[in-house]
Amino acid sequence: METWTSDSDQDLEWGSDDEVVDEGTRHSSVPPSGPSQPPVSSHEAIAGQSNKACEEGPSRPSLVREFIVMGFKEDMVVKAIQENGEGDTEAILETLLTYKAIEKAPSDHENSPNDCSLSSDRENTDEDLCDMDDFEDEEFAEDLSEKDRKLLILVEMGFPTDKASSAIDRCGPNASLLELADSIHAAQMAEESDCHLRESRISDSTEEGTYVYDSQRGRKRRSPEETNYKRKRLLSDSESMICLPKPMVGFGLPNQRMTLANRKIPEAATGPPYFYYENVALAPKGAWETISRFLYDIEPEFVDSKYFCAAARKRGYVHNLPIHNRFLLHPTPPKTIQEAFPVTKKWWPSWDYRRQFNCLQTCVASAKLTERIRTELEKCGDPPPERIQKYVLEECRRWNLVWVGRHKVAPLEPDEIEMLLGFPRDHTRGGGISRMNRYKSLGNSFQVDTVAYHLSVLKDMFPNGITVLSLFSGIGGAEVALHQLGIHMKTVVSVEISDVNRNILKSWWEQTNQTGELIDLSDVQELNGDKLEQMINTFGGFDLVIGGSPCNNLSGSNRYSRDGLEGKHSSLFYDYFRILDLVKCIMGKNF
């Protein structure tokens, strides 16, 4: 069962530095990404007009918000929901796209995917509709031919006119918009398939195989040689899919052959600015497909931080950074529990064969549980019967418990979690933060060494330092990573909703004697085009847009509101995209 622990130590030798790092040796850092508790949405179109927050109306304000955050106007969202009912989100989306396509004037642009890259295509298509901007007649759509209507919507969604047109020809007049969109997507993928095939083959031979799953049927299957062909075929079946690499090593670990020799970044996505987006790898079906689609179709890099430290942390990263000549932070952190906590060794029973922790989350075990474990172990002899072993081991895994005495297990202390995640000791300590909030902030953070490895390529590219836009900064994992890499931060604009997290980052910034400037804002939803344009003009553009949006509606740990990307908090992903796209547009115009 323990395949994930056994391969980490022996099979992957990457460094000569196995020394145990004293917990006090690393100074500098803080993690990002936070749960944020946004007030109700207020969406602002780029043009500057802002809409009122949606509170009343439909019984699901989150549904309204979901669409507003995608760039639709509130009144239209309400109207579309009334028209379709709350159940069928696809129909609502289709209606909204229709509204928008009709209402659209060529000059204004909002945050639909790939919006700015298509303005030229759109202008042609919309030409004969320009005078229809005062949208009143909801029947208008039916005056268009079905094909024209769909073409219009597809172009509005960001697809080139010619591609959209041939997709309609290919799929027939009755194809749904989603089918058409996927068909275009598949065609684009097929164009790159040669390159893809080559890359995947390299990947397959280097790794143990690749898992491919069909996002609709939810069946995952082992993919041998013919995987790539299947992938192609399934894609043209209007199904998008995602690969979770096994082992989850991303595009390559240190001292390991790069699994993806030359990945291709779509033209529209190349830097500047560089960007880096993070979220949980094990998100509900379809979430990563959507994330990737919004972020310019870049393939996510899935990495488990167990290859960088002593705790697992399966995360996906979408970025447009180069992937060659990456390097690790030094000293490298311990990669096993025993190296990280040598003093616990003498209490560690032989039948607890954990070598690494599972994902460090936001909650820790209760005293009652550790008490239960202790009494259970007291009741029986040594070694305990198999049934007890199994129970204890299960709970230890579930809660990341460590052995601190005979029959005594305990949850990790906040400072121990700081160390495991690559933060300086006491990074989150003091300043008015409660213990539980430390756990929460840390649980929501980056693993610094992992992120630093990916960001390390920036060091040579920007010898004079970088200007950073840090969204959902949390306790500043991105900033800490950059600092430890020795990358000078000229200016950091940090956006983080939590007061305590902002204070942690500010405090770290001062204590590490940063010479650059830290500007901290609280709400990504208030970051509109005007503000961004002003900042970009002041700072000369951003070199890096980095952040991990809230995962709580995606995480498997959430029993109450695992609503996917459209969840109350996780839908802030669309704000990440909105802001990134705005930055790209503004910088594209002025630089």
Add this chain to the structure above:
DNA sequence: GTTATAATGACTCTACCG
């Protein structure tokens, strides 16, 4: 009010077997 504690499954992929 603020903080800590305890209780609360579902969903998914993986490995294995027939």
Add this chain to the structure above:
DNA sequence: CGGTAGAGTCATTATAAC
């Protein structure tokens, strides 16, 4: 190929304690 058991997951809520 399908079924199944096993394992893992950046959490939320109600309640008690302070």
